Amino acid sequence: MPQKVVIRLSAGFAFIFWLFYLFTDLFLLFSRSTDINSGIHEAVPNLMLNLFITSLYVYFRYKVNRAESVNFTDLLWNIFLTGLLATLASLVLRMFMYMLGSSKLAENIFLIDIIYIINIGLISLFLVAVFAVWKRLILYQKSKFLLKIWTTFEYTLVLSLLFNVLPISLPESYRLYYVVLLVLMGLFLSVNMRWVAYLNFKQKWKSILLIVLVLLYLGYFANSLFNPMNPNVEISNTIWNNVFLLSVITFTFIYALFSLLVILFNLPTSSVFEQKLEEVVNFQKLSQSIQADQSEEQVYQILLDSAVSTVMADAAWVEINNEKGETEFFKFQITPKEISTIKSYIVKNKITGVFDNSTDKSLKLDKHLAKLKGQGFKSILGFDINVQGQKIGSLALLKEVADGFDKDTTNIIKTFVGQAEVSVENYRLLNQAIVNERYKEELKIAQKVQSSLLPDKLDSNADFDVAAFSIAADEVGGDYYDSYRVDENKIAIIIGDVSGKGTSAAFHMSQMKGVFQSLAQMNLSSKEFLSKANTAISNCLEKTSFITATIFIIDQATKSIELSRAGHCPTLYYDKQKKSATYFEEPGLGLGILRNDDFHNYVEINELPYRAGDVVVLYTDGITEAKNRKGDEYGYDRLKDTILANVNENPNLIQKRLIEDLYSFTGTEFIDDDYTILILKFKEETEHK
Amino acid sequence: MIDIKTIKEGNILVLTVVGDVDASSSIELDTALQSAIESKEEKILVDCKNLNYISSAGLGVFMSYIQDIKDNNIKLVICDLNDKVYNVFEILGLHQLLTLMATNSEAKEYLGEV
Numbered sequence: 001m002p003q004k005v006v007i008r009l010s011a012g013f014a015f016i017f018w019l020f021y022l023f024t025d026l027f028l029l030f031s032r033s034t035d036i037n038s039g040i041h042e043a044v045p046n047l048m049l050n051l052f053i054t055s056l057y058v059y060f061r062y063k064v065n066r067a068e069s070v071n072f073t074d075l076l077w078n079i080f081l082t083g084l085l086a087t088l089a090s091l092v093l094r095m096f097m098y099m100l101g102s103s104k105l106a107e108n109i110f111l112i113d114i115i116y117i118i119n120i121g122l123i124s125l126f127l128v129a130v131f132a133v134w135k136r137l138i139l140y141q142k143s144k145f146l147l148k149i150w151t152t153f154e155y156t157l158v159l160s161l162l163f164n165v166l167p168i169s170l171p172e173s174y175r176l177y178y179v180v181l182l183v184l185m186g187l188f189l190s191v192n193m194r195w196v197a198y199l200n201f202k203q204k205w206k207s208i209l210l211i212v213l214v215l216l217y218l219g220y221f222a223n224s225l226f227n228p229m230n231p232n233v234e235i236s237n238t239i240w241n242n243v244f245l246l247s248v249i250t251f252t253f254i255y256a257l258f259s260l261l262v263i264l265f266n267l268p269t270s271s272v273f274e275q276k277l278e279e280v281v282n283f284q285k286l287s288q289s290i291q292a293d294q295s296e297e298q299v300y301q302i303l304l305d306s307a308v309s310t311v312m313a314d315a316a317w318v319e320i321n322n323e324k325g326e327t328e329f330f331k332f333q334i335t336p337k338e339i340s341t342i343k344s345y346i347v348k349n350k351i352t353g354v355f356d357n358s359t360d361k362s363l364k365l366d367k368h369l370a371k372l373k374g375q376g377f378k379s380i381l382g383f384d385i386n387v388q389g390q391k392i393g394s395l396a397l398l399k400e401v402a403d404g405f406d407k408d409t410t411n412i413i414k415t416f417v418g419q420a421e422v423s424v425e426n427y428r429l430l431n432q433a434i435v436n437e438r439y440k441e442e443l444k445i446a447q448k449v450q451s452s453l454l455p456d457k458l459d460s461n462a463d464f465d466v467a468a469f470s471i472a473a474d475e476v477g478g479d480y481y482d483s484y485r486v487d488e489n490k491i492a493i494i495i496g497d498v499s500g501k502g503t504s505a506a507f508h509m510s511q512m513k514g515v516f517q518s519l520a521q522m523n524l525s526s527k528e529f530l531s532k533a534n535t536a537i538s539n540c541l542e543k544t545s546f547i548t549a550t551i552f553i554i555d556q557a558t559k560s561i562e563l564s565r566a567g568h569c570p571t572l573y574y575d576k577q578k579k580s581a582t583y584f585e586e587p588g589l590g591l592g593i594l595r596n597d598d599f600h601n602y603v604e605i606n607e608l609p610y611r612a613g614d615v616v617v618l619y620t621d622g623i624t625e626a627k628n629r630k631g632d633e634y635g636y637d638r639l640k641d642t643i644l645a646n647v648n649e650n651p652n653l654i655q656k657r658l659i660e661d662l663y664s665f666t667g668t669e670f671i672d673d674d675y676t677i678l679i680l681k682f683k684e685e686t687e688h689k
Numbered sequence: 690m691i692d693i694k695t696i697k698e699g700n701i702l703v704l705t706v707v708g709d710v711d712a713s714s715s716i717e718l719d720t721a722l723q724s725a726i727e728s729k730e731e732k733i734l735v736d737c738k739n740l741n742y743i744s745s746a747g748l749g750v751f752m753s754y755i756q757d758i759k760d761n762n763i764k765l766v767i768c769d770l771n772d773k774v775y776n777v778f779e780i781l782g783l784h785q786l787l788t789l790m791a792t793n794s795e796a797k798e799y800l801g802e803v
Contacts (some may be wrong), residue, residue, distance in 0.1 A: 497721060497745075499748065499749045500712060500746050501712070543720070543753040544715075544749035544750055544752065544753045545749055546745075546781075548780075548781060566782075567780060567781040567782045568780075569780060570780065587782065587785070588780030588782050588784075589781070589783075589785065589786075590781045593752050593755070593781070593783065593786065594781065594786065596755070601783055603783055633773075
């Protein structure tokens with residue numbers, strides 16, 4: 001059932017049961033006075049009263065628990081209002097009886113009974129309301145043990161309702177024992193006052209006022225119960241018979257009194273408690289500042305505010321030398337001029353313990369500061385602010401009284417500073433991480449761009465097949481290969497290697513691509529090509545950079561290769577007829593080494609016919625210089641042997657075998673250099689068909 | 690990774706290079722050569738007896754002074770390269786532009802005569 005429904009239902013039931021209680025009691029009274037057997041058992045009115053109280057109990061239990069956030073003064077305010085209404089209603093009835101005076105009506109037993117029952121209803125209402133609130137207060141921050149005691153107390157109390165309706169009458173003393181038992185339990189529970197500590201100064205005063213009023217109501221009701229308005233008239237129920245009401249009124253009174261006293265005694269220390277709470281909040285603020293995506297300045301401002309409010313400083317400043325090398329000040333009731341006066345004074349007089357890492361901060365600085373005429377400050381507390389092992393600034397707190405900072409506050413400020421340092425450090429690290437992440441993204445883009453500079457498939461013709469593979473040690477590299485179909489017979493193929501590796505090499509590699517793609521169109525000889533490439537590339541290379549390259553022009557019409565070497569690793573050529581492989585060591589010079597027209601004197605053209613089954617192996621020095629764990633290089637001989645062993649395979653397989661052999665030689669999964677392999681094989685007769 | 694000692698022997702400035710010249714250590718080589726050239730030395734001998742490895746960046750350093758040497762009429766000799774390192778110079782073609790000598794004494798003799 002939803003809480004709302006329970007609350008409404010219980011309120012309705014409470015009213016109905018109260019009406020039943022009223023009518024059955026009146027009926028019983030009537031039948032008694034007229035000696036007519038009513039047929040109603042004597043206990044029925046009391047049963048109705050119990051049901052009424054139980055409904056009320058359910059009502060308040062849900063009503064009070066519904067208040068989600070615990071606001072203690074609001075709870076007290078609610079019972080104060082309930083009490084006010086109940087007392088006013090009760091007073092109105094009293095006035096009414098008073099006005100009747102000693103008239104005949106005033107003597108009417110039925111009227112007196114009605115008024116008495118209304119009063120009982122009002123009292124029950126108020127008491128149960130107070131009881132429900134007290135329960136909430138007592139069980140604030142409950143322990144398992146406390147909850148057990150309370151549950152026992154509550155059940156015992158509910159059980160006491162049975163006294164009214166028991167068919168057999170128990171001795172009077174039993175009731176008394178029961179009441180005493182309940183009151184003792186109530187006393188024990190009444191020491192639970194944790195909620196008081198969480199009231200601030202203002203709330204405490206408010207609570208005191210409300211509790212005093214609640215006590216007044218309780219007193220009023222107790223008085224009206226114990227001293228009925230008309231003692232001459234005997235009423236079927238007296239308060240002495242109702243164990244429940246008696247116990248509850250005693251318990252609520254005790255708890256109200258205890259609360260009042262505890263709050264009173266807590267008044268003087270509440271400011272300390274509040275301050276401690278504020279320290280915790282400040283500390284939290286400092287540690288959260290980084291998450292809230294705040295800037296460093298906000299952290300320093302929070303540090304200043306927190307420190308000032310914690311030590312109740314008269315003036316303070318935070319000085320920060322930010323990353324741009326500027327000095328920033330965060331001030332509290334102090335002028336830049338005063339700051340510089342104090343700082344220069346401290347430096348001039350070599351006062352230690354203020355802005356250094358001295359452990360003893362409680363130095364007697366009074367006599368120094370007293371000399372600072374016109375400042376009025378008599379104590380100072382300073383701390384360095386260090387981030388990533390570097391001093392970035394300082395915090396200074398000033399007071400107009402001597403010995404203004406004790407060890408406790410010093411420690412708290414130290415913790416604040418520490419937390420601020422952590423926040424700023426985190427902030428900076430986070431920013432660095434973001435920047436690094438961006439660089440990584442940029443490199444990824446560069447990698448994509450560069451890989452698109454290397455062709456997916458090289459040009460070939462009916463005479464040869466070609467396979468190429470290239471990998472960079474870093475995201476980008478300086479190895480290059482490309483091809484260009486010059487005319488229907490000629491295909492130009494180039495392999496190149498830019499000195500160095502990484503980003504700068506990658507830039508030069510893309511320049512080389514531009515140079516190749518432009519010059520290849522011009523149908524130059526291999527030597528002319530390199531001469532022009534040298535001129536072009538010399539203008540854009542930095543002083544210490546050069547590019548090595550080998551250019552091939554394969555002519556299907558003459559079945560010949562023309563090649564020139566610009567300082568690149570010698571080409572390995574397998575001659576199928578001779579069944580041997582040789583390195584072409586024709587002279588050459590790297591591009592960009594000699595940046596003038598002399599270059600062409602250092603390059604030569606090597607021309608040779610090709611035959612089916614011949615294999616050309618182009619590579620970069622990443623292959624021959626790859627080292628194993630012992631430091632040996634893969635070398636030219638090993639390369640030659642591997643090629644010879646696989647020379648009858650197709651280019652893709654030769655390439656695969658070579659890479660496998662390379663990695664099995666190095667014994668690593670990663671080769672710390674860019675390397676490229678290009679295998680070109682002239683088709684055998686059988687393959688032609 | 691690299692250790693460069695600069696000693697003046699007569700009128701020859703001798704740079705002794707020990708270790709590996711890779712991308713990072715090539716900066717030291719560059720600094721040493723630059724200060725030698727800037728101090729108007731006329732005869733420079735780079736002794737590479739204990740140079741185990743030279744990367745393309747290291748070759749770039751030697752290469753970058755070819756023009757300076759020519760312009761300033763400096764005699765620079767590199768001597769005692771091991772086979773592997775010599776091969777690297779040769780493949781790139783630098784042996785055509787720089788004076789490479791087999792031994793220290795041969796180099797000194799050459800520098801003395803000039």
